[in-house]
Amino acid sequence: MLNVIDDTVNPVEPFLRTDRMPHIWCPGCGIGTTVNSFSRALIDSKIDLDSLALVSGIGCAGRVAGYVRLDSFHTTHGRAIPFATGLKLANPKLNVVVYSGDGDLSAIGGNHLIHAARRNIDLKVICVNNLIYAMTGGQTAPTTPGHATTSTNPYGTFEPAFNLPHLVEAAGAVYVARWTTFHVRQLARSISEAFQKKGFSFIEVISPCPTLYQRRNKMGDGLDTMKYYKEKSKVKNGAPTSEVGLTLTGEIAVGKFVDRDRPDYQSMMRAQYVESLGDRYVEMADLEEPEMECVCG
Amino acid sequence: MAKGRVSIVVERCKACGFCVEFCPTHVLELSGAFNSKGYHPPHVVHPEKCSGCDLCGMYCPDFAIYGTKSAEVKSANAAKDTNAAGGEK
Numbered sequence: 001m002l003n004v005i006d007d008t009v010n011p012v013e014p015f016l017r018t019d020r021m022p023h024i025w026c027p028g029c030g031i032g033t034t035v036n037s038f039s040r041a042l043i044d045s046k047i048d049l050d051s052l053a054l055v056s057g058i059g060c061a062g063r064v065a066g067y068v069r070l071d072s073f074h075t076t077h078g079r080a081i082p083f084a085t086g087l088k089l090a091n092p093k094l095n096v097v098v099y100s101g102d103g104d105l106s107a108i109g110g111n112h113l114i115h116a117a118r119r120n121i122d123l124k125v126i127c128v129n130n131l132i133y134a135m136t137g138g139q140t141a142p143t144t145p146g147h148a149t150t151s152t153n154p155y156g157t158f159e160p161a162f163n164l165p166h167l168v169e170a171a172g173a174v175y176v177a178r179w180t181t182f183h184v185r186q187l188a189r190s191i192s193e194a195f196q197k198k199g200f201s202f203i204e205v206i207s208p209c210p211t212l213y214q215r216r217n218k219m220g221d222g223l224d225t226m227k228y229y230k231e232k233s234k235v236k237n238g239a240p241t242s243e244v245g246l247t248l249t250g251e252i253a254v255g256k257f258v259d260r261d262r263p264d265y266q267s268m269m270r271a272q273y274v275e276s277l278g279d280r281y282v283e284m285a286d287l288e289e290p291e292m293e294c295v296c297g
Numbered sequence: 298m299a300k301g302r303v304s305i306v307v308e309r310c311k312a313c314g315f316c317v318e319f320c321p322t323h324v325l326e327l328s329g330a331f332n333s334k335g336y337h338p339p340h341v342v343h344p345e346k347c348s349g350c351d352l353c354g355m356y357c358p359d360f361a362i363y364g365t366k367s368a369e370v371k372s373a374n375a376a377k378d379t380n381a382a383g384g385e386k
Contacts, residue, residue: 021309023359036354036356036357
């Protein structure tokens with residue numbers, strides 16, 4: 001049922017499992033804001049929702065799969081991209097979106113991330129980066145910037161952090177962008193653009209974690225962080241990704257960094273097999289709609 | 298006459314304040330009232346200023362607020378679109 005007030009409906013409402021609201025995300029968390037931008041991108045790009053599958057891993061951002069009224073998978077930890085790869089290979093007509101967090105995608109799932117980018121599998125990856133392992137209690141993640149205080153580094157982080165746009169560009173992604181939760185309209189436009197691309201698209205969204213990251217680093221609440229994003233972020237479209245690393249309190253480079261074309265996994269596979277097998281290579285027939293019979297009632 | 302209107306689902310609100318801070322025309326304020334979870338949801342203080350841009354709806358992490366254009370603005374936009382389409386022919 002839609003939650004209708006007076007005679008109007010919230011545009012995001014048709015995309016939500018409203019029976020599961022209110023969600024578990026903390027006050028001031030930015031993940032819900034990214035869902036708003038995602039839903040606006042779905043409206044703008046006029047995608048057939050029956051051809052869309054959303055895959056999430058584990059973590060705060062992994063909960064998105066349970067809250068959207070789409071065909072969605074909530075997979076095991078770090079394995080969102082392998083599940084999505086399987087979906088895409090079995091039914092190449094699907095639009096497959098991976099919606100997960102930085103810990104899931106770049107830590108336990110880091111290997112899958114770089115290899116999916118290397119193979120250029122046609123996936124749209126939305127990585128909500130809150131710079132910490134949030135659901136497990138605020139431990140240092142591979143994306144935590146230097147000198148940040150976390151529960152496992154109470155005297156400050158000293159490990160170098162991953163610069164995710166640089167990592168996926170080097171691995172071979174065709175579309176790489178970064179926005180923060182402050183840039184809602186830009187993010188929606190970026191997601192729409194990624195839907196038009198064929199190949200591995202990666203959109204990083206910097207999001208506040210007021211309960212763990214901002215509190216431990218004395219950076220205020222969610223609203224203070226949004227003001228910080230507004231003040232410190234700088235649009236640098238086409239900037240070299242090697243220069244867009246994040247620091248604790250410094251500038252946040254946002255924008256579309258990479259937009260290029262490379263043959264994707266399935267077209268490379270077809271080209272190779274046609275070359276080596278010739279007529280003997282038979283492409284998979286289109287999937288037929290399974291016959292559904294309702295036995296209820 | 299306001300160009301738009303804000304609707305608020307009070308019970309979903311967690312009082313993060315994003316809508317109040319980022320409303321371009323400063324229509325909202327956090328109210329003193331509580332919802333059943335103990336948060337202070339926003340309320341409309343300047344209804345006449347609302348442009349119906351729905352930026353509050355884009356920012357709200359709890360899907361608790363949204364803006365809509367008023368019927369007059371919608372029909373004016375539709376008329377503009379048809380004129381533009383006619384002009385291209």
